[in-house]
Amino acid sequence: MVKLPFDDTDCGWYAALPPPMSAKRLEGHHTADHVVIGAGFAGLAAARRLAEHCPHARIVLVDAQRVGYGASGRNSGFVIDLPHKFALEHPDPQHKQRLLGLNRSAIAQLGSLIKQYGIECQWSHAGKYQGAVGPRGLAYLDHFRSLLDNLGEDYRVVEQAELKGVLGTSHYSRAIYTPGCYLMQPAALVRGLGASLPENVEVLEESPIRGLERDSSGAWLLTGDHGLLRTPSVLLSTSIFTQEFGYLRNRLLPVMTFASWTRPLTDEEMASTGIQADWGLTPADHAGTTVRMTQDRRLIIRNTYKHVPRYGHSVNSVTRESIRNDHRKAFLARYPGLQHVPFTHTWGGTYAISRNFTNFFGKVNEGVFATACDNGVGAAWGTVSGRLLADRVVGADSQQLQDIQAVTGMPSLNPPEPFLGLGVRTRIRWAAWNSRSEL
Structure with missing residues (x-):
């Protein structure tokens, strides 16, 4: 079945x-x-x-x-060239260069198809910010910077004042901007x-x-x-x-992550915050909050991870409402002046990870x-x-x-249930607790 x-x-x-x-x-x-x-x-x-x-x-x-x-x-609309932190920590430089080359060939392929067929999807070479809020996030950001240095990748450190001029919030103390990421409307x-x-x-x-x-x-x-x-x-x-x-x-581990977005912001709301359109920020602490501003001026908040052994059936309306409330807290922590702006949608998407982070x-x-x-x-x-x-x-x-x-292999075996579910849920809760200052 x-x-x-x-x-x-x-x-x-x-x-x-x-x-x-x-x-x-x-x-x-x-x-x-x-x-x-x-x-x-x-x-x-x-x-x-x-x-x-x-x-x-x-x-x-x-x-x-x-x-x-x-x-x-159902993702957040990033097409990322740089591998995530776990892959960037791989000891073999050639392994990382292969991943980079594969991801960048995918970006080139998508860009070519979008141009050839005139696909309207808010495709944008906007780059990506990786942001830190407090000491925990800054420590992760320093580690990310050392990984980029070892890889020889281009990046730029962006301090709080400059960040505020783009994001419209002083919530983040520092970010690293990498230029290779593209943004889009995934659906x-x-x-x-x-x-x-x-x-x-x-x-x-x-x-x-x-x-x-x-x-x-x-x-x-x-x-x-x-x-x-x-x-x-x-x-x-x-x-x-x-x-x-x-x-x-x-x-394979079935994990669901969740996002909420606002209606499009008005000219007055954009001006009052000083926020710019069309950018994306991922957290330096991977369990933190992702924030996107779309080309049509919607703010997206994404955080919260759930182990979903029955996929979408594992999440009920009560859980979704709780997640939406958590998103609201993260939104107001960054944009208290936009408390009158409602969320119009909250959704989840299921994807697969492996314990050894192998594709x-x-x-x-x-x-x-x-x-x-x-x-x-x-x-x-x-x-x-x-x-x-x-x-x-x-x-x-x-x-x-x-x-x-060369860069793929066999995902490692999971422990049997109920130990698997207990372990995954505990690890997710522990990560959220440790990362609460970055949420």
Whole structure:
């Protein structure tokens, strides 16, 4: 029995888009040369690349939800070139350079597609601030600075007064600005990528796959509620849900993070705070608060992590209201003069991490390939890993394919329940307590 996505209906990014066209669903029996499961960043990139390699093949991209509704459309809108802190601490400089190269190739790919197809998604080369509030955050910021120095990366230290001129708040004492990050509207970008796929890619939405098994001839049968797909080649771009198909079980941790945003600020509200539009700040202390200001002047607050073994079913309305209240406290700590500005949406998104912070990429069975576990860098990693997974399937070798195979591996095994859940929940609570000054 496959546990399916169960996302809330309050994602601001998705709600801000026009209503989508009617969904085409899986109905009846079909055959395809390749089937890609999961229409997020990885699945979209994989389907596009397969179509480029095999222009006469029939490629089916199938998703349990609408394109842009799932995890890829629910992040904070960063496309990050620099790996997160854990990867930056890797002892091998070549490992880090490979990660950087892969992430930056993903950014270049996305930028090219956005330009080619005129995708309206607030794409912006805005860079990123990593901000510190107090002594704990400043210590993390100093460590981040030393990692950048060792890597030879460009950055700039921004002090409180200059920060206030951009962020419109004196809440942060210092930040490091790195120029390589891009910002975007994730649901708009994902939907635009889906709408611009090559003609030989058929997209089936609202079509959950509930079974994956081989027939007597060795072909794979994908069973839906109202139809069946038969194919020799399956690409799983299903992130945490990869384990629902029997692969990487007990190796992925399902975590949900949450965000709230405001209505667009007025001219008067922008002027009263001195805030500028179109920037993003992540916390120096990874358990702190992410803040975004969109191009259309919405402030986003993101923090709070939950272990969600039943995915969206693990979070109820009472928990969401509590999270929204916590977001409100973080918002007012930074912008007390905007207390009259309401939140209009609060949403969560589920993603996969691993205990050894290792991404999986490669073959999991005869004719079945997977990319899973982005460890929180989904937009860039999903894009490049999906594209290269398609290369791996068709046997198109390249330096980038060799690079991604060199930096990926097997996520480590998790302890059994109930010890896993107890340990993860305790660690999340402990991190939130230690980081309370940075929230």
